[in-house]
Amino acid sequence: MATGHIPEATVARLPLYLRSLTELAAAGEPTTSSDVLAERAGVNAAKVRKDLSYLGTHGTRGVGYDVRHLTFEVSRALGVANTWPVVVCGLGNLGRALAKHTGFTERGFPVVAAIDVDPEIVGTTIDGLRVHSPDELAALVHDLEVAIGVIATPAEAAQETADLLVAAGVRSILDFSPRVVSVPDTVEVRMVDLSTELQILGFHLQRDL
Amino acid sequence: MATGHIPEATVARLPLYLRSLTELAAAGEPTTSSDVLAERAGVNAAKVRKDLSYLGTHGTRGVGYDVRHLTFEVSRALGVANTWPVVVCGLGNLGRALAKHTGFTERGFPVVAAIDVDPEIVGTTIDGLRVHSPDELAALVHDLEVAIGVIATPAEAAQETADLLVAAGVRSILDFSPRVVSVPDTVEVRMVDLSTELQILGFHLQRDL
DNA sequence: GCTTGTGAAGAGATTCACAGCA
């Protein structure tokens, strides 16, 4: 099948496959199968095969997939060769943790700037990262070629922060605030709401009582 | 419609509606409409109406929904009257941020215990929270009636931590580690993988190039 | 033999569009 269009649900699983493949490569496995990948990614084998078929990838019937080759295909589909600089907005507990998180840089998402409104910390350096004020955002985005904005502000500041990011030309936002932000539809937002996740777990706990 | 069975996709949106309703109540709005809720929750109005219909809730045709009454209905469906104590496992940057996060307690998910393997910090107190070693987990879960386990450990320790949580009787897990953990299917796991979210954004950035 | 790749069937979620009712 051609690489034409990859379903969203598949895109969301590709990072899991990539991780599994990286682990398999590290373990020295030359080949693998949809069964093994399914087990590792926590999905079923038919789904793995269908997902991989969208990449136009070719395993070998009766044998499986070549780990190196498949890693290459999935990496290319995800565009992991690219580096997308990130700016973290809001340096509360969560923002600080995200800014320090080394796993991002390793995966091609270096945190290149931090923003906060608090004049006490603007100008200081946190873990090697200089803290800037919001009115420097546009210049930072331009100079450092920021591609992704992370919102880790309190709920009240979320929309305002999103507006600033959009105005500065950021086209992708990862929003940790407990507030839905509205942006032009040329901008992609992914919400990660921790309280919502807990409430969903709570719903099922209650139901199972 | 009867309250019999609420689709997962709907459950995942109920926390958004609840938040919107809380904001509307705070703003003194006595009634609202599916249009307003849709706007605030970032979905469309038909979806709001269909979702709410699963709660057996009744708005008033031609008028809208009573904010107080609807808040009550959604709260009951989500079971927010319950309190579900949380244990945070792994006190790196993210774990610490989660342990400190005050929003959880406010929403009925108090962090009642913290676990880490590092003997340097076991026995110390971080933000009023005593740090325990993993072999105290079972007793803590029992004594403090822990309902939810949060995994914020490095990837290598994730499965082991999940096993400990399950053995201790925890039935709901929120997993922040970049690793799929396997658990009995009586246990519900929700994964929140920050790198995966960034990679999904990266995929779309690349595509739009 | 064994495992992929994929049409076809099935399940689930979204959207439409309009009847029902204050």
Next chain:
DNA sequence: TGCTGTGAATCTCTTCACAAGC
């Protein structure tokens, strides 16, 4: 008139089941 509630249509995602091919 205006907005809800909901069957029906549509779209999307998942799963099945088996032919294709090493």
